[in-house]
Amino acid sequence: MDDLDRLHADIDARVLAIRAGAPDWPCAKGCDTCCRHLADVPSLTAMEWERLRDALAALPERQRERISRAVAALPEAPAGPVVCPLLDGETGACPVYACRPVACRTYGFYVQRDRGLYCRAIEVQAAAGALADTVWGNHDAVDRRLAALGETRPLTAWFRAAPA
Numbered sequence: 001m002d003d004l005d006r007l008h009a010d011i012d013a014r015v016l017a018i019r020a021g022a023p024d025w026p027c028a029k030g031c032d033t034c035c036r037h038l039a040d041v042p043s044l045t046a047m048e049w050e051r052l053r054d055a056l057a058a059l060p061e062r063q064r065e066r067i068s069r070a071v072a073a074l075p076e077a078p079a080g081p082v083v084c085p086l087l088d089g090e091t092g093a094c095p096v097y098a099c100r101p102v103a104c105r106t107y108g109f110y111v112q113r114d115r116g117l118y119c120r121a122i123e124v125q126a127a128a129g130a131l132a133d134t135v136w137g138n139h140d141a142v143d144r145r146l147a148a149l150g151e152t153r154p155l156t157a158w159f160r161a162a163p164a
């Protein structure tokens with residue numbers, strides 16, 4: 001198990017603990033709203049990209065071509081919400097779910113300083129006090145561990161430098 005595996009395992013454990021305390025947590029299979037309204041293109045470290053690139057390379061050709069077109073269509077600095085170029089728009093599924101970036105794994109379950117890293121649906125519940133017992137993950141600690149995993153670049157920059 002390497003450092004990235006350990007980070008994934010720790011995030012999975014936090015997410016599981018949160019879900020166990022709130023079985024009707026809004027994040028569920030089929031909810032792709034956050035993948036369709038990203039503040040920016042997901043960024044990931046060199047180590048994460050290596051795995052993601054392998055996962056992309058293993059996808060069927062049609063899917064790889066669709067993703068290549070979606071990446072090519074994204075401007076360098078998109079203005080406004082971004083639809084993740086990896087998202088399968090027909091099924092609402094992430095085609096590389098097992099190798100998705102840490103940023104995607106923590107979203108919905110982590111906070112950073114005084115800021116919740118989650119969508120409007122969770123924000124509404126949190127504001128109403130419904131999630132008062134939640135022990136949120138600490139994204140500042142995650143960022144410190146990510147810093148040891150190599151350079152960070154936007155997904156599109158990694159892809160353009162070394163297409164899958």
Ligand code: SF4
Pocket residue numbers: 026027028031032033034035107108118119120121122
């Ligand atoms: S963070 Fe919000 S939009 Fe994303 S999966 Fe969870 S409930 Fe859905």
Ligand code: SF4
Pocket residue numbers: 034035042084085086087088093094095096097100101104
């Ligand atoms: S990599 Fe996957 S989980 Fe992350 S934003 Fe894109 S489609 Fe969603």
